[in-house]
Amino acid sequence: MTMRGTLYIVAAPSGAGKSSIVNAVLARDPQIALSISFTSRQPRPGERHAQHYNFVSADEFKGMIRAEDFFEYAQVHGDWKGTARQSVEPQLSAGKDVLLEIDWQGARQVRLKVPDAVSVFILPPSREALEQRMRNRGQDSEAVIAQRLAAAREEMSHYGEFDYVIVNEVFETAVDEMCAIFTASRLRREPQVARHQGLISALLVEDRAVPSG
Numbered sequence: 001m002t003m004r005g006t007l008y009i010v011a012a013p014s015g016a017g018k019s020s021i022v023n024a025v026l027a028r029d030p031q032i033a034l035s036i037s038f039t040s041r042q043p044r045p046g047e048r049h050a051q052h053y054n055f056v057s058a059d060e061f062k063g064m065i066r067a068e069d070f071f072e073y074a075q076v077h078g079d080w081k082g083t084a085r086q087s088v089e090p091q092l093s094a095g096k097d098v099l100l101e102i103d104w105q106g107a108r109q110v111r112l113k114v115p116d117a118v119s120v121f122i123l124p125p126s127r128e129a130l131e132q133r134m135r136n137r138g139q140d141s142e143a144v145i146a147q148r149l150a151a152a153r154e155e156m157s158h159y160g161e162f163d164y165v166i167v168n169e170v171f172e173t174a175v176d177e178m179c180a181i182f183t184a185s186r187l188r189r190e191p192q193v194a195r196h197q198g199l200i201s202a203l204l205v206e207d208r209a210v211p212s213g
Contacts, residue, residue: 007092012155025175039054041081078147097182104121118185166181
């Protein structure tokens with residue numbers, strides 16, 4: 001019987017460095033598959049369909065909602081974002097770990113469906129750093145940046161709903177911390193017992209008395 005994979009949730013306010021951290025972790029940890037989200041927003045410069053997001057129109061997205069195609073979905077900064085059912089459940093059932101890079105609303109939906117999911121929230125080192133990172137991306141207009149900054153405080157207020165919190169002050173440290181979380185989750189008792197049942201049984205078997213000659 002294949003041991004079920006672990007579902008990881010990573011959320012953060014826009015500009016906290018979530019995607020960069022996730023990409024660095026995935027490069028180090030081949031055991032985790034990233035679920036590519038669907039979104040109704042327009043691609044940013046350099047973003048590619050089916051690599052960064054599955055880009056669809058708002059009407060297409062709403063059609064997928066009606067068809068109950070989503071594992072989770074939410075409206076974020078005026079655009080729809082969601083995770084398709086087919087990109088999560090089959091991989092977990094096959095024993096593959098899956099990472100969802102989503103917002104706090106989607107994370108709340110996922111935890112209701114998968115209570116043992118491991119969730120991580122990423123915080124910036126300061127509000128000034130958050131704004132500077134948004135500007136450094138050079139991808140958003142002033143109006144969009146203002147909208148995202150206004151939403152950031154509300155988004156960050158939900159950190160308490162997550163299992164782990166990482167402050168992304170030094171990028172490499174944040175990557176190391178997220179890798180440590182994933183490693184520790186795999187060493188929990190239940191998955192370790194499932195992996196090493198034969199070994200544990202052999203270690204605990206009672207010694208048979210050796211008959212005296």
